[in-house]
Amino acid sequence: MAQLMYRQAVAAAIAQEIERDPTVMLIGEDVGAGGGVFKATEGLFERFGPSRIWDTPISEQAIIGTAMGAAMTGIRPVAEIMFSDFLATCWDGIANEIAKMRYMTGGQVCMPLVIRCANGGGVHFGAQHSQAVENWAMAVPGLKVVAPSTPADVKGLLAAAIRDDDPVVFFEQKELYAQTGEVPEDEYVLPLGQANVLREGADLTLVALAGTVKTALETAERLAADVGQEAEVIDLRCLVPLDVQTVKISLAKTGRLVIVEENPRPLGWGAELTSILVEEAFDSLDAPIIRVTTEPIPLPSSPTLERLARPGVERTLEAIRRL
């Protein structure tokens, strides 16, 4: 095991896959000699050079299109879109082209590519550099959606995303880039679509993803200390494929569910999860499912306001009190 920062785990995963597979390429703005604006690709250019690490102009449509054309013809590109907010500038390529090409052609192509982006708030960048948009990607059939919460998961899930034959949108939590954790030094790959039960408890279930996992864990500790209730905490890790089964098993045990999600409330991923559980696990529910989300507003820059808008420990505890 090595102690790595979340951002270093990104580079570790890409390095692992570049070494293993000669068709893996990294492409994006400032990903090369610059090492990435979040330093998530630091050292890769020095190690692998310009034949594997490709700096592009500020041309998101060109980045996504180029990745797609290459993916259809034998390359496994890892394309960086610097901030997930910028997915909107190349959403045609992602939602209309990449996601649909295999289906529209009756299976004539595979689309083995990864679109990495820095997602979420907490760093006071304001409304165009702080959004959590994982629900955008989840809403498009044909895409897979991954959002890791720890450095180890970054390495294992990014490696899996690169090896996957389908297009994966990989949301890196920008608030977590500097967080450190134990990461396996040897080859490490996790399966996509397997949620992770991070804390066991019989009183209620907290489901979280990426940045809200920490919130859920802290909430669970506070709950145990304050009122002696034990919360089970589930990190979904992926929105597509969505591991509903793990949540159902937990819910059957606890009967109560709070979802902590960073995307804004309307049609956030928790709404889909809630809908599924109401249809398929109604008998397990002892109380209404409660969702704690980012408020449906453009995110303010001021830390004071931004903190109020995002789902934190206090708001989650308050939601639990309403159960």
Next chain:
Amino acid sequence: MVQQARSATDIGVPDPEGIYREMLRLRHFEEKAYELFLDGHVNGTMHLGVGQEAVAAGAAATLRPDDCTLGTYRGHNHVIARGAALDASFGELFGREIGLCKGKGGSMHLTSVEHGHYGSYAIVGAHLPIACGTAWSAKLRGADSVTLCFFGDGTTNIGAFHEALNLAAVWKLPVVFICENNLYMEFTPIGEVTAVPRPAADRASAYGLKPIVIDGNDVEVVYAGIAEAVDRARRGEGPSLIEALTYRHKGHSRTDPARYRPEGELEDWMTRDPITRFVQRLQEAGWNASDLERIEREVIEEVGAAAERALASPPPPESELFTDVYCAGETSWRS
């Protein structure tokens, strides 16, 4: 304008009969498709390339089987010129099992990877960056294959056009961008909405490229102009942007009677019909009119038989609904 010096006897394409036959196949495919659309066999809409056959046929003749092509929703010509079967192409228009895409794509998404045709794209401009990708891939794999990307004049005003041209030039990608300038972006004359007279060629210098305008209704000129650009790309000398002047005889899509065209314009362009012109050239070179007519009859028969086979094909089985979403055969977004 690139003009080829040519003699009456030397036809400037490697296989004149093959090119003639190909242009006829494209023409009669479209005419048949139109007829069958009126009979209610074609789903959705349809964008015909009647009048633009010389570009697709001339371009395809410059390519090797391992070269890539990408086209647009006005894309029947290109996929067929690359070698896609006529019955499978009709079948895709009709939403049948025999279709190139198993009936899942439709008229606007004809694709035949087997023939190097990596898609027909229905979002204007979307495929220019994708063409950069297939070209980049060839470069990465050390292959000397080339990508040809067809698009219309309207595309030159969309952002993806400019992003793709710039990246292709900066990375010196083996890609040839071919603008089929048929004078209209949908219903609007391209000149009314474009800052420069030549929508593609006048933008070339912005990307360090040579402005190239060719007569897109002269298949010999098309062949020569595109062959030069393809050779350049294959030699590693980077991308080209070619503006081929042509004209669509029909409206934008099936529902468009094209009443916005000035009187006499269509008639004027009909005198420059690419097939009529090539027939004249062949006759000048000594081809026998009766042989040319026989070839056309054969093609009409071939197209008719292909349409019949497609009409006889069943719709895709219901089990196809959930296939081809993911590669490993997953049928659900849930694990």
